[in-house]
Amino acid sequence: MKRELEKLIEAAWKAERDGELWKESAIDIGYIEGQKRLAKHNFEVAQRMNALNKANRPQKEWEKCPDWVITACYYSMHRAVLAWLAGKGWKGRGHEPTLGKLIEILGEDQPALAEEIGNTVNEARKLRNSASYAVFSLEELQQKVDLLLADTATILKKLGVV
Known part of the structure; x- marks a missing residue:
């Protein structure tokens, strides 16, 4: 896994060179609060969809959607x-470069936390890609949801969202 994280950091460096990841001259509090609000919102949506998916008597016309629970969890983390x-003070585009930059910055003072x-x-991120683009049974995806929800709650806490 370590090599995968190194590749993410390399993606961040490339994004910096290409102008897709940049250091702002001032910290944008409104942007931070907006991203935190969206992280919380996505997590709440994931939890509610999961509750509907697990209901013995789901809402009329409800189709189980663990793929969307996974997607909402990932976007909450993102x-x-x-x-x-x-x-x-950083902003950027792209999932891999932004995660790579977090790993790089956090790794300077807290390498174990950065790796975790x-x-x-x-x-x-990889699970979200699989849930969105690969062919899985709903049951296979549902088996991954509870752990992902717990991981999402942990990430939100460790990154200061909640």
Whole structure:
């Protein structure tokens, strides 16, 4: 996994060179608060969809959607990463470069935490890609949801969203 995190940091460096990841001259509090609000919102949506998915008697016309729970969890984490980066004065585009920058910055003072967060968010990113683009049974995806919800709550806490 360590090499995967190194590749994310390399993606951040490339994004910096290409102008897709940049240091702001001032910290944008409104942007940070907006990203935190969206992180919380996505997590709440994931929790509510999961509750409907698990209901013995689901709402009329409700189709189980663990793929969307996974997507909402990942985007909750991604928004938390963007908020954390903005708190350090950074903004950028792209999922891999922004996660790589978080790993790089956080790794300077807290390498174990940087690795933990990097691994968790990166695994969620890959799961989100699989849930969105691969063919899985709903049951296979649902088996991954409870752990992902717990991981999302942990990431939001560790990145200061909640």
